[in-house]
Amino acid sequence: MxxxxxxxxxxxxxxxxxxxxxxxxxxxxxxxxxxxxxxxxxxxxxxxxxxxxxxxxxxxxxxxxxxxxxxxxxxxxxxxxxxxxxxxxxxxxxxxxxxxxxxxxxKPNKFGWPGQDLHGVQGLYSKQDLDLLEVHAPNKEVCKRAVIVGGGLIGIELAEMLRSRDIPVTFLVREKSFWDGVLPQGESQMINEHILEHHIDLKLETNLVEIIADENGRAKAVTTDKGETIACNLVGLTAGVxxxxxxxxxxxxxxxxxxxxxxxxxxxxxxxxxxxxxxxxxxxxxxxxxxxxxxxxxxxxxxxxxxxxCGNKLEYKPGHWFNSAKFLDIEYQTYGWVFTARSKKESEAHFHWRHPQEKVCVTIAYHNETRQFLGINTFGIRMRHEIFDRWLTESRSVDHVMEFLKDANFDPEFYENYEKDIISKFNSDMGTTLAVKNKSWKRIFKTA
The missing domain is CATH 3.50.50.60 (FAD/NAD(P)-binding domain)
Structure with missing residues (x-):
């Protein structure tokens, strides 16, 4: 056998x-x-x-x-x-x-920081990391403050976890804006605001220099490249994996x-x-x-x-990129490719809409000459994977996507609160005359 x-x-x-x-x-x-x-x-x-x-x-x-x-x-x-x-x-x-x-x-990244192997310093990836967190930060009496190093998805998860037990958190992010290597500027700025609203001490463009030990070999503070010393009982290393x-x-x-x-x-x-x-x-x-x-x-x-x-040699074909996550209580979805200002090609253009009061926004990427739809990011609006996957495969235009965007929404009744404003801004930005239409998403499948 x-x-x-x-x-x-x-x-x-x-x-x-x-x-x-x-x-x-x-x-x-x-x-x-x-x-x-x-x-x-x-x-x-x-x-x-x-x-x-x-x-x-x-x-x-x-x-x-x-x-x-x-x-x-x-x-x-x-x-x-x-x-x-x-x-x-x-x-x-x-x-x-x-x-x-x-x-x-x-495995969590380490970059040779002095003190990175002290007690009270850990990542968040494994079951052992979870067990360690219960030792280092069971409550706010044991952990007076935590410092998180690295502004990615694991970092925001750890911040949310610690805040659920009322533990004060300082968040060191080396970039100019949170996750701006992945998110376009408008989305990243919205998440910055959301982090601060959740009473997390967000320090942008700030790097860890050293983790300082107490007399028992435990982390007691960190120093940053801004010359600041921050007392803490836990250092979470979440600078990627x-x-x-x-x-x-x-x-x-x-x-x-x-x-x-x-x-x-x-x-x-x-x-x-x-x-x-x-x-x-x-x-x-x-x-x-x-x-x-x-x-x-x-x-x-x-x-x-x-x-x-098992004898059926098969090529790995992951299809169109997609992903989802949560930034505290904001749901995030992405389908296709929406590059940042630093990484996008000259041929890529963005349409961006953000709600004036709520933490809800949409960014759509498209080819600026052919108007082919390239990808979408949504925050606070849940979308249907199967429809966006189809539109990407069919190389649909950004105008088609906007016309039928309601059909792709997972909560069409809730989406009606935003649809008029999104279409209005799109028409204003693009010089188009798309109208708000009352369609059922089921039509997409009837014509397949």
Whole structure:
């Protein structure tokens, strides 16, 4: 019986295991040092905030694995020997494989800051990080103030978590505006305002210089490049993540920032594959980034590699980019590509509308000559993935998208509050005469 070994029990590795089992009777072994059972990483914050218990974020009951003949091994893989097709686990035991899937995910970035390894300094990625947070910041009596370093999605999640327990938070962001490497200026500015309204001390264009220890080796303060010293009991390092591949450096497997793979998720070594956050595409897939640390791409890669391993060699095709997140209580969605002022091409133009009172806005990117729709960002308005995916595939114009924007809205009745203003501004900016129309989104599918 062929032995399939998967390193990592996140969404990528578990998706691969589930689909291999659906397609075959191969022996499947998942090795992970993080937890006994798979859990939803994106829901960790809700455990800390008291909305859920940890067992609630485990999608499968504990009996699921034995019933589906998926063997679970708890431990660290410290060496991959591809010539003998063996793994060394915890430097003490070996596991043989016929085919190997590397799905080891990411780790929080560290940039050599003095004091970055002190007690009270941590990231927010793993179950162990969640457990540490309960030690370092169980309440505002133990944690008088926290400092978060890095202005991305993990940073805003950690800030929300700590504020849910009334812990004061200072947020150090090196950029001129929050997440302005991803968001256009108007959207980034709106999130700046929203962060401040939630009583988070946002310090833009500010870098961490040093984390200072007390007499017991715990973090007691940070210093910044503005000459400020901020007393704190917790330092959250959330300046992005990078592929978790250190254990592969002497393996012979080709590495870049991640494990280099082709369009079939194959590495340079026969019978070894890489998927999820740790995989780096070295063959461009349109405008997709070589490494995409996103939940749904990990799932898609797992499903794809399962087909290949079970005899149906399948190319990884992620389709049009999309993502969603929350900035405190503002929902964010993006479909296609909406580049920032720094990164957008000369041919790309933006239409931007923002509600004058509410934290609601829309940005639509389009080609300034052909008027082809390129992408959309929405804040506070929920949209339908399937419709935007179709419009991107059909290369629809920005005028078509605006005319039928209500059909793509997930809450069409609620959207009516904004539709007139959005269309009015679009007409004013573009010199068009689109009218507000009362259409049902179901028409899109009747004409498909």
């Amino acid at each position: 062929e032995n399939i070994v998967i390193i990592g029990n996140g969404i990528a590795g578990v998706s691969a295991a589930r689909h291999i089992r659906k397609l075959s009777d191969k022996r499947i072994i998942i090795i992970s040092a993080e937890t006994d059972y798979f859990f939803s990483r994106t829901a960790l914050m809700y455990v800390y905030m008291g909305h859920m218990k940890f067992e609630h974020i485990q999608p499968y009951e504990n009996w699921f694995w034995e019933k589906n003949r998926i063997d679970l091994v708890r431990g660290y893989v410290t060496q991959v020997n591809h010539t003998e097709k063996k793994l060394l686990v915890d430097n003490s035991r070996t596991v043989a494989y016929d085919k190997l899937i590397i799905a080891t995910g990411s 990078s592929p978790n591949i250190d254990f592969l450096k002497d393996s012979g497997i080709a590495l870049g920032r991640g494990v280099k793979v082709n369009r079939f998720l194959e590495t340079n070594i026969e019978d070894i594959y890489a998927i999820g956050d740790c995989a780096e595409q070295h063959e461009a897939i349109g405008s997709r980034r070589p490494i995409e640390a996103v939940w749904y791409t990990g799932r898609m890669m797992g499903e794809t590699v399962a087909q290949t391993i």
